[in-house]
Amino acid sequence: MHKVIYDTDPGVDDAMALLFLHRHPDIDLIGITTIFGNASIKATTRNALFLKREWNIPAPVAKGASITIDPSREEIGWPTLVHGDNGLGNIEVPETVDLPLDPRPAYRFIIDTVRANPGEVTLVAVGRMTNLALALKDDPEIAKLVKAVVIMGGNFYVAGNVSPVAEANIHGDPEAADIVLTAPWEVTVVGLDVTSITTMSRSYLAAAAAKGDKAVKMLNDLSQFYIDFYTHAVDDGMMVHDSCACVYVVAPELFTTITGSVRVVCGGIADGQTIVKPDGRRFPPGKWDGLPSQIVCTGVESEKVNDLIRETLLRV
Numbered sequence: 001m002h003k004v005i006y007d008t009d010p011g012v013d014d015a016m017a018l019l020f021l022h023r024h025p026d027i028d029l030i031g032i033t034t035i036f037g038n039a040s041i042k043a044t045t046r047n048a049l050f051l052k053r054e055w056n057i058p059a060p061v062a063k064g065a066s067i068t069i070d071p072s073r074e075e076i077g078w079p080t081l082v083h084g085d086n087g088l089g090n091i092e093v094p095e096t097v098d099l100p101l102d103p104r105p106a107y108r109f110i111i112d113t114v115r116a117n118p119g120e121v122t123l124v125a126v127g128r129m130t131n132l133a134l135a136l137k138d139d140p141e142i143a144k145l146v147k148a149v150v151i152m153g154g155n156f157y158v159a160g161n162v163s164p165v166a167e168a169n170i171h172g173d174p175e176a177a178d179i180v181l182t183a184p185w186e187v188t189v190v191g192l193d194v195t196s197i198t199t200m201s202r203s204y205l206a207a208a209a210a211k212g213d214k215a216v217k218m219l220n221d222l223s224q225f226y227i228d229f230y231t232h233a234v235d236d237g238m239m240v241h242d243s244c245a246c247v248y249v250v251a252p253e254l255f256t257t258i259t260g261s262v263r264v265v266c267g268g269i270a271d272g273q274t275i276v277k278p279d280g281r282r283f284p285p286g287k288w289d290g291l292p293s294q295i296v297c298t299g300v301e302s303e304k305v306n307d308l309i310r311e312t313l314l315r316v
């Protein structure tokens with residue numbers, strides 16, 4: 001059983017991944033931490049509580065950071081064109097949801113939960129990496145106590161999605177991502193190299209919804225806005241970015257990986273670019289020395305990923 005804390009900015013594809021985590025039999029979802037990104041922290045936290053309530057998810061929700069780890073970084077705003085004004089594809093969501101939040105900020109919830117379950121917690125982060133970086137800054141020893149970290153973010157051998165070289169989750173807080181990727185823990189990076197080719201068609205999701213319960217029907221409804229946005233890049237379907245990271249936790253054999261040190265460009269025209277130095281490649285002594293080796297996904301069996309998502313969403 002994988003004990004998972006899900007760090008998320010719901011977000012349409014975040015919502016699908018949340019239902020996947022909640023319904024997968026090998027996953028024990030022990031916490032949901034929110035982060036700004038696809039919408040403001042107020043909206044993503046409200047959305048997490050809304051999904052928790054609608055889908056009867058027992059895991060507590062802790063509210064995360066509202067701005068980048070470097071407060072002087074310029075705010076880049078919310079991608080309302082992608083996830084809608086409310087972050088959930090503009091389906092009807094109440095202004096507020098009457099459910100209690102965990103009293104702790106997300107980074108503290110992460111630290112406490114990892115310390116209470118040494119060697120057992122997998123952190124799955126599918127938004128800006130700010131909460132994870134804050135947890136590491138406050139308590140660096142958690143790096144040794146976490147079982148694994150799996151992130152959706154970055155791009156290595158394909159173009160970015162918010163600039164020619166950068167992916168949204170990393171570009172939204174590059175300094176935080178660089179802290180996370182250079183810390184002495186094992187990070188698996190599930191980036192655009194695999195998520196941009198893992199697309200689910202509108203009809204595939206609709207067919208699942210027709211068979212599924214009201215949670216899957218709601219997921220189908222809230223995905224329509226996002227699918228409409230993705231028509232520029234996908235043939236009537238959506239990239240299931242965040243679900244790919246969750247699938248990796250239970251089915252890593254569906255992914256091809258390399259290992260290497262990963263850094264993030266912070267500032268300038270390549271702001272937010274992720275770079276991997278594959279293990280074994282040697283360069284003159286410099287900035288690539290002494291970094292931890294991380295796991296970078298470079299290939300994926302997309303159809304099998306979709307089938308696993310579908311099969312899991314349909315479990316009740």
Ligand code: BDR
Nearest residue numbers: 011013014126168169241
């Ligand atoms: C990432 O950015 C967000 O729009 C998605 O939720 C995903 O986590 C893809 O670049």
Ligand code: CA
Nearest residue numbers: 011014126127
């Ligand atoms: Ca996300």
